[in-house]
Amino acid sequence: MNRPLAKALCLTLLAASPAAFAQDLIPVTFQSKWFPQAQFAGYFVAQEKGFYAEEGLSVTVLDGGNVNPTVQVASGNADFGTDWIANMLVQREQGLEVVQIAQIFQDAGYRMVALSDSGIETFADLAGRTVGVWGFGNEFVSQAIFAAEDLTSDLDPTVTNPDVRAVVYAFDPSLVFPNEVEVASAMTYNELNQIVGLGYPLESLNVLDPAEIDAALLEDLIFTTPALLEAEDFKGSGVSGREVAERFLRATIRGWEYAVENQAEAVEIVLGFCGDTCAGSGATQSPQIHQTWQMARVAELVMPDENTAVGAIDREAFGRSVELLVQVGLIAEPVSFEEVVDTSVYEAVAGP
The missing domain is CATH 3.40.190.10 (Periplasmic binding protein-like II)
Incomplete structure (x- = not known):
């Protein structure tokens, strides 16, 4: 093949590759707890910076606010979601089949x-x-x-x-x-x-x-369904559900780490995804001011200190939350860590 033709073919392939790549991405839906804001900065950053795409995923973040995240995921309206442990365990006791795979907020807000x-x-x-x-x-x-x-x-x-x-x-x-x-x-x-x-x-x-x-309960965690993790062929993609979960979590953790380290940029990314909900309700607030405050506070919850492993699940914190929920009567029976949490997804992403 002559050099001009080879060069032309190379340029053609490069021009075609983004579209072809986009067509190969596996569609994934993620249910947030509220409307777009810095509370979910890690997901928006992973989306905007291409972290999900690098994992072969096309992730859609669904607005929350007027929906129950655990119900949405358990009913099949979303693949993954974020919720507080209290609601997840209450809904689980009522028969909804969900499983936690990561803990994003290490402290409660x-x-x-x-x-x-x-x-x-x-x-x-x-x-x-x-x-x-x-x-x-x-x-x-x-x-x-x-x-x-x-x-x-x-x-x-x-x-x-x-x-x-x-x-x-x-x-x-x-x-x-x-x-x-x-x-x-x-x-x-x-x-x-x-x-x-x-x-x-x-x-x-x-x-x-x-x-x-001693009444603090675990908040923003990531969960899915056992059925998704057991799926051999996620949405006809040829990829197992567990592999999709690992890809999603790996990109999400990258997104959160980047957001915490680059808060000003993360705020700009969040602002690109939201409208009036970014402003807050106070007359003196602006979207920029409010989301800057929010990003700083959220970073403190995601990474309370520099040694925090983003997404890690603290067995003792889980146990304290369950104990309190039983004590106050919100769930009738205690559940074990192994019943509710699947650590294998996080372990596959984080390594030993």
Whole structure:
């Protein structure tokens, strides 16, 4: 073959390769817990930087917010998802077949927030107060806190004279705080900053951490179904479900590591995926400001220290969460680590 023809053929193949490569990518759906924001930066970074594509995957991140992630994955509407352990175990006890394969948030970000002049300084002070809580499985964390303090709430329909009046609201603290509820549910990376944006600086707030009463529960984890892991041919791709799970997790961990190390770039990537939900509810907030705050706080949860292995599952932390959920009656029977967690996917990715 002459050199000009060979060069022309090479250029033709290079030009054709992106499309051909894209056609070979295996479609995968991932169910998030909320709308696009820095809480899910690692997934968006892995998507934007091509980490998923390098693993042969085309990943679609599905919006959350008004759906229950565990239900979505168990029902086949998504291949993988992220959820909090409380909801996952409650749904699992009700018959949904799901299995955890990684733990992204090593620390919990859930808090309860009150004005400093409210007299609410500890969780015990919630007695006789009005507390804003969330639905779609997020209410289980609030219930665990109430039960840990031996407080009843009207989240339990069998209680006739509850200690705490719980108001379920649609996640936006500006809808209820501080006029309709004295205490608001807040994530360190999201609603806490929204409350600040509403005109309540941190020094004017009492921020209550469930860890102080041993009521913190594991949050954003990655899970799938046993059926997916057992599939010999995932969606007709010729690749097993377990191999797809390993590829997905490997790229996701890369995405999170990159996001933590390059937070400003990660924020810009997140902003490219979201609209108004990136701004937060406070009038003084902007998407850039709010997501920068959020990325910094999320990084602290994903990698509490430089030695943290992203995605690692802490058996002791899992056990504490299960023990608390049984203790407060959210699940009837304890479950073992081996029943709920499949470590083989993470181990295949992370190595010995």
